[in-house]
Amino acid sequence: MLEIQFVKQKRTVKVEAGETIREAAIRNKLSVYPHIFKILNCRGRGLCHSCAVEVVSGNTEPRNEVEGQQLAGKLTKNPKLRLACQVKVSDNLVVKTHV
Numbered sequence: 529m530l531e532i533q534f535v536k537q538k539r540t541v542k543v544e545a546g547e548t549i550r551e552a553a554i555r556n557k558l559s560v561y562p563h564i565f566k567i568l569n570c571r572g573r574g575l576c577h578s579c580a581v582e583v584v585s586g587n588t589e590p591r592n593e594v595e596g597q598q599l600a601g602k603l604t605k606n607p608k609l610r611l612a613c614q615v616k617v618s619d620n621l622v623v624k625t626h627v
């Protein structure tokens with residue numbers, strides 16, 4: 529069993545390998561979405577980029593094509609950005625939401 533520490537929420541949650549950061553957050557009643565995007569988001573399809581998080585530490589798979597497209601232009605400012613709905617957890621992670 530793996531863990532994700534959500535820095536802003538000051539919570540650490542257990543995660544099954546292969547679960548996405550978004551799925552783990554929702555299952556534990558945490559939101560990865562800021563403001564109105566809690567309602568207006570693409571529900572994990574990789575279309576809205578409102579689930580962007582910063583992976584502070586931990587190993588992750590390389591960004592997939594969807595993430596590359598959605599985060600283009602933002603990565604120069606913060607190269608640790610990922611889409612919570614696209615990252616399948618395979619290591620213990622420390623994550624900052626609402627970035």
Ligand code: FES
Nearest residue numbers: 572574577579613
């Ligand atoms: S939920 Fe829309 S891109 Fe992740």
